[in-house]
Amino acid sequence: MTDNDTRGSPYAPHTEAETATMLDAVGVDSEEALFDIPEAVRFTDELGIEPESERAVRRDIERTLSRNDDLTELLGRGHYDHYVPSLVDHLADRSEFLTSYTQYQPEVAQGFLQALFEYQSMLVEFTGLDVANCSMYDAATALGEAATLAQRVRSVSGDRVLVPAHLAAGRRAVLENYADGAGVTVEAYPMDDGAVDTDALEGSMGEDVAMVYAETPTVRGVIEESLSAVGDLAAAQDALFCLGSDPVALALLEEPASVGADVVIGDASTLGLGRSYGMGLGMFATHEDYLRQVPGRLVGAGEDESGRRAYTLTLQTREQHIRKERATSNICTNQAWVALRTAIHAAWLGPDGLVELAEDCVRYPQDLAARLDEIEGVQAPVHDRHHFREFLARTDQPATAVAADLRDRGYAVHDVGEHLLQVCVTERTTAAVDGLVDAVAEVAP
Amino acid sequence: MSDDPSESDPGDDGSGTLGYQQARWTDSDDRYEPLLSEKDTTEVAVGGDDSPLPDDLTRDSLELPALSEPELARHYTRLSQMNYGVESGPFPLGSCTMKYNPKFTEDVAALPDGAVHPDRPDDSVQGTLAVMAGLQDYLGRIGGMDAVTLQPPAGAAGEYAGILIAKAYHEANGEERTEVVVPDSAHGTNFASAALAGYDVVELPSAEDGRVDLDALEAAVGEDTAALMLTNPNTLGLFERDIEEIAEVVHDAGGLLYYDGANLNALLGRARPGDMGFDIMHYNVHKTFATPHGGGGPGAGPVGVKSDLAPYLPSPHVRERAGGSGYERYEPEHSVGKVHGFEGNWLVLIKAYAYIARLGDPGLADASAKAVLNANYLATQVDYEVPFGPFHHEFVASAGEQDAADVAKRMLDYGVHPPTTKWPEIVGEALMTEPTEVESKRTLDQLAAAFDAVAGEDDATLDAAPHETSARRIDQVAAARNPRLSWQALDDGS
Ligand SMILES: Cc1ncc(COP(=O)(O)O)c(C=O)c1O
Numbered sequence: 001m002t003d004n005d006t007r008g009s010p011y012a013p014h015t016e017a018e019t020a021t022m023l024d025a026v027g028v029d030s031e032e033a034l035f036d037i038p039e040a041v042r043f044t045d046e047l048g049i050e051p052e053s054e055r056a057v058r059r060d061i062e063r064t065l066s067r068n069d070d071l072t073e074l075l076g077r078g079h080y081d082h083y084v085p086s087l088v089d090h091l092a093d094r095s096e097f098l099t100s101y102t103q104y105q106p107e108v109a110q111g112f113l114q115a116l117f118e119y120q121s122m123l124v125e126f127t128g129l130d131v132a133n134c135s136m137y138d139a140a141t142a143l144g145e146a147a148t149l150a151q152r153v154r155s156v157s158g159d160r161v162l163v164p165a166h167l168a169a170g171r172r173a174v175l176e177n178y179a180d181g182a183g184v185t186v187e188a189y190p191m192d193d194g195a196v197d198t199d200a201l202e203g204s205m206g207e208d209v210a211m212v213y214a215e216t217p218t219v220r221g222v223i224e225e226s227l228s229a230v231g232d233l234a235a236a237q238d239a240l241f242c243l244g245s246d247p248v249a250l251a252l253l254e255e256p257a258s259v260g261a262d263v264v265i266g267d268a269s270t271l272g273l274g275r276s277y278g279m280g281l282g283m284f285a286t287h288e289d290y291l292r293q294v295p296g297r298l299v300g301a302g303e304d305e306s307g308r309r310a311y312t313l314t315l316q317t318r319e320q321h322i323r324k325e326r327a328t329s330n331i332c333t334n335q336a337w338v339a340l341r342t343a344i345h346a347a348w349l350g351p352d353g354l355v356e357l358a359e360d361c362v363r364y365p366q367d368l369a370a371r372l373d374e375i376e377g378v379q380a381p382v383h384d385r386h387h388f389r390e391f392l393a394r395t396d397q398p399a400t401a402v403a404a405d406l407r408d409r410g411y412a413v414h415d416v417g418e419h420l421l422q423v424c425v426t427e428r429t430t431a432a433v434d435g436l437v438d439a440v441a442e443v444a445p
Numbered sequence: 446m447s448d449d450p451s452e453s454d455p456g457d458d459g460s461g462t463l464g465y466q467q468a469r470w471t472d473s474d475d476r477y478e479p480l481l482s483e484k485d486t487t488e489v490a491v492g493g494d495d496s497p498l499p500d501d502l503t504r505d506s507l508e509l510p511a512l513s514e515p516e517l518a519r520h521y522t523r524l525s526q527m528n529y530g531v532e533s534g535p536f537p538l539g540s541c542t543m544k545y546n547p548k549f550t551e552d553v554a555a556l557p558d559g560a561v562h563p564d565r566p567d568d569s570v571q572g573t574l575a576v577m578a579g580l581q582d583y584l585g586r587i588g589g590m591d592a593v594t595l596q597p598p599a600g601a602a603g604e605y606a607g608i609l610i611a612k613a614y615h616e617a618n619g620e621e622r623t624e625v626v627v628p629d630s631a632h633g634t635n636f637a638s639a640a641l642a643g644y645d646v647v648e649l650p651s652a653e654d655g656r657v658d659l660d661a662l663e664a665a666v667g668e669d670t671a672a673l674m675l676t677n678p679n680t681l682g683l684f685e686r687d688i689e690e691i692a693e694v695v696h697d698a699g700g701l702l703y704y705d706g707a708n709l710n711a712l713l714g715r716a717r718p719g720d721m722g723f724d725i726m727h728y729n730v731h732k733t734f735a736t737p738h739g740g741g742g743p744g745a746g747p748v749g750v751k752s753d754l755a756p757y758l759p760s761p762h763v764r765e766r767a768g769g770s771g772y773e774r775y776e777p778e779h780s781v782g783k784v785h786g787f788e789g790n791w792l793v794l795i796k797a798y799a800y801i802a803r804l805g806d807p808g809l810a811d812a813s814a815k816a817v818l819n820a821n822y823l824a825t826q827v828d829y830e831v832p833f834g835p836f837h838h839e840f841v842a843s844a845g846e847q848d849a850a851d852v853a854k855r856m857l858d859y860g861v862h863p864p865t866t867k868w869p870e871i872v873g874e875a876l877m878t879e880p881t882e883v884e885s886k887r888t889l890d891q892l893a894a895a896f897d898a899v900a901g902e903d904d905a906t907l908d909a910a911p912h913e914t915s916a917r918r919i920d921q922v923a924a925a926r927n928p929r930l931s932w933q934a935l936d937d938g939s
Contacts, residue, residue: 008811009804011545011735013885014818022822022886031814034821036684036835037712041721047586047714051805054549061799064579065558067572075562078786087514089555091521099530099546101538101738104865106921107914108467108857110477111528112740115521118481121931125509131930135742137598140786148641173760173783177609181643223502252491255504277573278563278787279598279743291928297741301935302924305917309476309935314925320601320633321868325646330637333599333731333746337739344521347481350511351489362497386498412565 010054071412072432073275076390076424077219078139078168078267082248082357083428084274084341085348092341102297102333106312107304113311116299116336119343126250127264128257129285133296135268135335136282139244140171142265143213144178145284145295145329149263150211150240151182152293152328158210158239161186164196168219171244184210194222194383194392198229209237215244215266216253220422221365221390222383223253231260246270246283247346249388252358262287271349272341281338292318295329297336357427361389364425364433369393371437372423377444382420390424392416395444405443411436461894463534465860467915468526477915478523482932487511527915528740529862535884535892537823539839539865539877540632540680542710542732547803550736550796559795563787567773573791574772577763580747580798587801587809588706588726589719590749594758596789600707603727603746604638604674609781610725610750610757611672611701612642617757617779620699622671628657630681630869635674635705644671651871655681655833662694670700677704677721678711680869680877682820682836692722701725701754706746709733710881711817711837714810718749725750730797737796745793757781761788813838815882819889823880826893828900832872839879841872842896847907849874852899854918855910859895 014022019031028034052060073081092098096111103109116134123132136142147161161179163172165188172186179186190200196214205212212234216224224230227243234241243261245253248270256264269281286294292315300314320327349357365387369380372393380393395402396419403415411432414422425433470478488508492500512520530536536543561570581593597603608625615622625639628649636646647665652658656679666673673695677685685691695702704718704726710733718726730736731744738744750758759781761774804812816838824831829842842864844852853863853876865877876896880889899907911918929935 007807009808009815009882011547012811012815012882014815018886019815019818022818025825026818026821027825028821031818034814034817034835035715035837036686037716038684038686038688041688041716043589043715043717043720047806047809049583049586049801049805049809051808052802054547054803057799057802058549058553060802061553061576061795062556062558064575065556065572067575068558068561069565069569071565071569073562073565075564077564079562079564081562085514087517091518091525093551094522094525095532096525096528096530097740098737099532099543100528100740101536101541101543102741104538105529105853105857105863106919107854107911107916108529108862109740110915111524111526114478114480114527115524116740117930118932121480121482121933122509124931124933125507130934137602137743137790138786140783141598141602168786170783170786174786177782177784178641181641183643223498225502250504251507252498252503254502258504275560275562277559277561277791278785279790279792280786298928298930300924301929302919302921304919307475308471308916310916310919312919312921312924314921314928314930316925320637322633324633324636325640327633327637327640330601330605330634330641331599332601332632332634333729333738333744334742335598336741336743337737338743340740344517347510347512347517347520348514351487351507351509352511354509355489355491355507359497366497386502407566407569412562412569414564 071407072410072429073412074423074425074429074436075412075414077414077422079278080270080389080426081275081428082270082426084272084345087348088272088341088344091344092337097340098337103313110311113299115340115343117301117311119339120299122343122346123283123285126247127285128255129264130288131291131294132285133294133298135339136284136296136331137335138280138282139265139267140174142282142284143171143175143244146242146263146265147175147179147184147211148182149290149293151184153290154210154238158208159184160209161211161213162189162204162209163213164189164215164218165191166218166220194218194220194385195224196226196230198226201230202233205233205237207237209239211240211242213242213244217249217388220392221387223386223388227254227259235260248358248361251354268342269338272345273338281335281342293328294318296331296334360427362386364430365389365391368423368425368433372440375441375444378440389426390422393421393423395419395421397444402443406439409439411439460898461890462898463860463891466913469915470523470527480932481510481512481520485510485512534860535880535888536862537864537878537880537892538862539879540707542879542881543738544735544881545883546735546737547800550799553799554792554795571771574763576795576798578765578772580794581763583801584728584747584749587713588728588749589717590726591752592755592758593747593749594762595747595794596759596785597727597746597748598785598790599742599744600727600729600746601634601638602784603748604634605641606748606759606784607703607725607727608639608642608672610754613757613779613781614754615671622669624669625671626665626673628675630679630871631674631676632705632707655683655871656685657687657691659687659690662691666694666698666700668699670698672701672703674703674705676708678708678837681833681841682839683833684837688721707732708838711813713813714806715813724754730793734797735800736793743790743793745790759783812882819880819882819884823889823893826890827896829876829896839877841869842876842878843872844874844876847874849876851907852876855899855902855907856895857911858913859898861892861895
């Protein structure tokens, strides 16, 4: 093969002689003769895509992507930038993992199954719940799946899902679609200084509520302080309490099971993936009681003929390939490889490393907010709460203008409208904080 | 020959089969590679005086394995050795299009310039948006569609997005349609995606030739029909020759035609769903465009539509700015909203873009030609009967008197991944086989030898298989009866 060979697929190994032998064996004289496509719908034109050498494609994409501005990102709101150790790339890229597929033949796929079983176990530890599946697409679709689960398991037929007023627009939009299909409506309950307003929530409750959703940290980085109260309010109406979080936060914050969470969703790829333009890994954990209503794949331990413990996909009668339109979800291809990465990253950190990372995620925004607050024209944090990774700052100048000026100085922060900026800081960006503070001091007054 | 079938020694018995022994790490009679938690479990206290949070906001402790990097490297390397991928050997899993995943696409996905946050303003991510616009354009050309969204994170999510688009379109026309029609031979996700969007599913029986039965279709379709979902070639590998009539029946009833792109690898450059009357389609880029399957995902399921449906695409959508000064994201006028929290599986999409750019017209057309040639050649070399044809990139053989699931288990002993089994149900004991274009004649001969070796074996031999894999036959029924889904659950009952 040469790099400039652009005559056919460089990944089809056939020599001309082999092609001829094979055509002969089939009994046709050309590849075209194998296509049973009526004349009327044959495509005879060109697609108009020029083949290129591997070298040229790499160069073109490198050049194109270099048109992205080189900014220091202090961005979060559901997609986070944690340092991913080299070990993760090197192990997850092993081709036996990367080029395999769903473990329909468990005997030959023990390695991946075990890694997913270990991932599920880690989520069980993080959440305190009994069961975790081995992936949804992302946090938003996991939230949607939670709403459909709530609709299926609730003994009283509720059809309202209550969500916080502060919720990432993308998450809410996906939830609206899933809810709509399940005949459920989504309503926001108000916040009090960035956290759940439990009195207002209590006022919104009723026996027609199927699920109450809360997040910790919230989309604004606020650590919720009244989760047990939310759990009690939900339980009093026999509604599910779904909690949104992520594994880094859960290494430190209250265990979801201890505050009455029935389902935990969120983005598990805060470990293992890093910045990837919003790609994620939907975490989904729940009680044993709802085991048969869980969406997606589950890996279980069993035994093989030699009497050894072995792993297999299990309880598949929940799934689309068996249950069709009555399946618990339509998901098939999922985010398994990201789950492998998450598990490797979590194992690399270990319990000490995870807790330390999570504590830093409390300290960094606290320190940065205090420094920004000293700058004329800036008040931070806006909410008088504990924060995780990120917080809101109020600027005397319009936020849009401040964000644009910061961009000119090489920093990207969220402009959340009017006079509100949102700033996120992790171990990957903490070294940029001095520069950011200087830049804000220049542009904010 | 010895009684132990594992001693029939594939690999040097002259039958042309591969010899194979998968790694089998084990340290005791009752397990293979120990779990991370069996290597170490460490409980650390959380909170206390040094904690930045008050104790009532933290958990009490965290209990997880604490292992060194060298220990982890060995753990996961051993696990990888107990796993079979496309680079291990042939992987003719029907309907899944298990192609070789070109290495350079991994390097492209790892480019630091592409690792950006989605909430940055358009002006600052022109490179990313340009790649997305480029992929939308490529996919539109390949599918004969006018507009493409990259947001759905897998094929099933694409189906769901597509059905939402159909629903929004009908609603905008003041129509309440309640049904989606799906052939009985369709993939389970088609049924489930329609149901997730709130539709009743009407199952369409296949005709005797394995294709859509036009009479049954006429009977099934009516004023309640929102869409017909169809795979073409269908799951038997057969081209729906009556596709124009099918489209007419559905369109005359006011319904839309949805194309499940799982089998697009059969048609690249030779036929396009958009030219056959399909209004909406998804592409499985992890199948057709060679992005890795990753042990179950991630994939991506972009959706293409005809121009009159473009206003309904998910938000945001990428387009070139008026005047050609770069790219922008915008909300389509009647957008169905979102099917992913952000903009989909970027790291997968960029690999698909690189693959298509590398192959171009001649490469894509050749990929299909060789995929179809490989399936047809392999079928001629296999003893099992293939009841339906002419097929394209895949064929469905019947294991006949044998149990297809047992055939699959035994095939593992010959160093190959078996086909998809027992689906579609129209073929008894189905062995749905899709070798893809990446297998050479030599590999196909080895694959055929594996099929034929198993075809000639008795039930007892099949029952006892596999022997050469890391684990022996696993009792999946028992595993489901007593679900143990975490290492925490092993303590009681194992
Ligand atoms: C025919 C068919 N349709 C749809 C799908 C679903 O696609 P995905 O797994 O990407 O969600 C598959 C996948 O296996 C398939 O084979």
